[in-house]
Amino acid sequence: METMAARPIPAHVPPDMIGNFSLFSSPGLEPTPNGDPQAASAVVHDGPRIFYSPVNTRDGKGTWVITRAQDQRRVLQDPETFSSHRSIFASALGESWPMIPLELDPPEHGKFRSLLNPLLSPKRVMALETAVRERASVLIDRIAASGTSCDVMTDFAFPFAVNIFLRFLGLSDDRLDEFVGWANDLLHGDNVKRPAAARTIVAFIDELSADRRRQPVDDFMSFLVQSRIDDRPLTDMEIRGTGVLLFIAGLDTVAAAIGFDLNYLARHQADQQWLRDDPKRIVLAAEELLRAYPTVQMIRVATRDVDFEGAPIRKGDYVSCATMIANRDPLEFADPARIDLAREDNRHTAFAYGPHRCLGSHLARREIVVGLEEWLKRIPTFRIKSGTAPVTYGGHVFGIENLILDWSQEDAA
Template sequence: MTAAMSAAAIPAHVPPAMVGDFSLFTSPGMAPTPDGDPQAAAARVHSGPPIFYSPMNTRDGKGTWVITRARDQRRVLQDPETFSSHRAIFASALGESWPMIPLELDPPEHGAFRTLLNPLLSPKRVMALESAVRERASVLIDRIAAAGTSCDVMKDFAFPFAVNIFLRFLGLSDDRLDEFVTWANDLLHGDNVQRPAAARTIIAFIDGLAAERRERPVDDFMSFLVQAKVHDRPLTDAEVRGTGVLLFVAGLDTVAAAIGFDLAYLARNPDDQRLLRAEPGRIVLAAEELLRAYPTVQMIRVATKDIDFEGAPIRKGDYVSCATMIANRDPEEFPDADRIDLGREDNRHTAFAYGPHRCLGSHLARREIVIGLEEWLRRIPDFRIKKGTAPIAFGGHVFGIEQLILDWS
C-alpha cells in the first residue's frame, strides 16, 4: 500500500485485500504527460481483480469501487434502483446538491425529462443540422490550410468546430467561444479555486439566458426550455438551471477531446490514415473503434442500499465507478482489446454510457466526429505530429488532450 493510499480514508467495511493502488487522477499515465496514453494506462487494471476499491478515484479525492468488466458495468448502469446517478457533480463545486437534468435524476423522474428532451437531439433533428455541421468543418479547415502547413488542432479546429455546433444548437453565437471553453476547462480540469469560480460563472450565464428568453423568446433551446412543461406544469427555475447547465457543459469538451484523440491516432498511424483517405466509406466504422479505444468519461453511481456485488461488500452511500476507458478495453468483451482495428465490427463500446442514462447527445456527437474526420482527411494532406512537439494527454473525470501540433509540410 502506498503512502497516498494509507493516508486516504478507507471505509471499515472494505477488506484490505480488495484495496487497489489505482486512480484515474493520480496513477502513472494519468497526469498530463507528453505523448501519454491515459486510456491504455487505465486498461492495465484488467490484469487484476474484476472489482476493487480505489481510495482516491474522484476529483475531490474520494474512494470508489472500480468495476473493470464491461458486463458488470452494464449491470450497474442498468440498475438505477440500486445504483443512483444523483451525485450533484456540478453543484458540489459550490457545496450544493441540485441535480443536472436528466443526467442526475433517477427513474421515474428521469423518464419524464428524457421524453421532453429526446426530440431535440433525435436522429431526425441531427440530420437537419448536418449541412451546417459540414459547412462549419469545411470553413475552419480551409482557413487552417490557407494559413500554412501546421496547426494546433485543438485550438484551431477541434474546439472551434465542436463548440460552435453546440452553441448554434443552443441558439448562441460563437463570439464568446474562447470564453466558454475556458469556463469548461476550469470546471472539468481546474483546481479547487478555478472549479467553483467557473461553476458560479456558468450558473450566472444560464440563469441570465433563461431570464432573457422568458422576456424575448426565439427559436432556440433555452426558449424551448423556459416554455416547456413536464407533468403538465412549467419547469421550475431550478429545473431550467439543471437542464441548461448539463447541456451547456456537455457540449464544450467531450466531442472536441474525441476529435483530438482521433487525429492524434491517425497522425501516429499513417497506414490507417491512408486507408481512410483511400476508402472514406470506412470512416463511420473507424469512428466507432476510435470511440471504443479513446473514450473520455468516467461514470460514477452511488449505492442506494447494501449489496454484495461480485464478492465486493458495497454499502449504502459507496461510490461505484464505471469508467468507459476500462470497459472498452475489456479483453472478455473485445478480442485483442488493446489493438485498434478500424474495421472492428459488432462494437459494443460504452463511450456514450449504457442503460437509461445513455448520452442524450450521442447522435449529434457521432455525426460531428465523423464529419470532422471526413472533412479533415479531404482537405488536409498526409499529416503527422510536428517534429519537436508532443501532445499532452491526461486522465481525470474527463480525459483530454492538448498541444496537439499537426504538420503536413
C-alpha cells in the same frame, strides 16, 4: 487535474480488495507528453474483477472500480440500486441540485428524457448536418490557407465542436474562447478555479433563461422555459439543471474525441491512408476510435447495501464505471489493445449504457465523422510536428492538448 489526499478507507472494505489506482494520477494518467491514458487505464484488467480505490475522485472520496464491461452494464441498468444523483456540479458550490436528466433517477428521469429526446434525435441531427459540415469545411480551409501545420485543438477541434453546440443552444460563438475557458476551469482546474467557473456558468444559464422568458426565440433555452412536465412549467432550478448539463456537455467531450482520433491517425500512416482511399470507411473507423479513446467515467452512488461480485458495497459508496476500462475489457473485445478500424459488432460504451446513455450521442457521432471526413478531404498526409509532443491527461473527462499536426514536405523528409 490534481487529486486531494484520500480519505480514510471505510471499515467495510476488506484490505485485500484495496487497489491504489486513480484515473487522475496513476502512471500515464497524469499530464503526460505523448501519453496514452486510455491504454494506461487498462492496467486494471491485470487485477481483480472489482476493487476499491481510495483516490479515484477529485475530492479524495474512494470508489469501487468495476473493471468488466458486463458488470458495468449491470450497474448502469440498475438505477434503483446505483443512483445517478451525485450533484457533481452543484457540490462545487456547496449545493445539491441535480444536472438534468443525468442526475435524476426514474421515474423523474424518464419525464425529462422524453421531453429532450426529440431535440437530439437522429432526424434532428440529420437536419443539422449541413451546418455541421459547413462549419468544419470553413475552419479547415482557413487552416490549410494559413500554412502547413496547426495546433489542431485550438484551431479546429474546439472551435468546431463548441460552435455546433452553441448553435444548438441558440448562442453565437463570439464568446467561444470564454466558454471553453469556463469548461477547462470546471473540469480540470484547481480548488479555486472550479467553484469560480461553476458560479460563472450558473449565473450565465440563469441570466439566459430569464432573457428567454422575457423574449423567447427559436432556441433550446426558449424551448425549456416554455416546456411543461406533469402539466406544469419547469421550475427555475429544473431549467438551471438542464441548461448547465447541456452547456457543459458540448464544451469538451467531442473536441477531445476528435483530438484523440487525429492524434492516432497522425501516428499511424497506413490507417490514415486506408481511410483516404475509401472515405466510406470512416463511419466504421469512428466507432473503433470511440471504443479505443473514450473520455468519460460514470460514477454511481449505492442506495442500499449490496454484495456485488464479492464486493461489500454499502449505501453511500461511490461506484466507478469508466468507459475507458470497459472498452479495453479482454472478455468483451478480441485483442482490445489493438486498434482495428475495420472492427465489426463494436459494443463499446463510449456513450455510457442504460437509461442514462448519452442524450447527445447521435450529434456527437455525426460531428466526429464529419470532422474526420472534411479533415482528410482537405489536409494532405499529416503527422505530429517534429520537436513537439501532445500532452494527454486523465480525470473526469480525458483530454489532449498541444497537438501540433504538420503536413509539410520538409517535416515528412
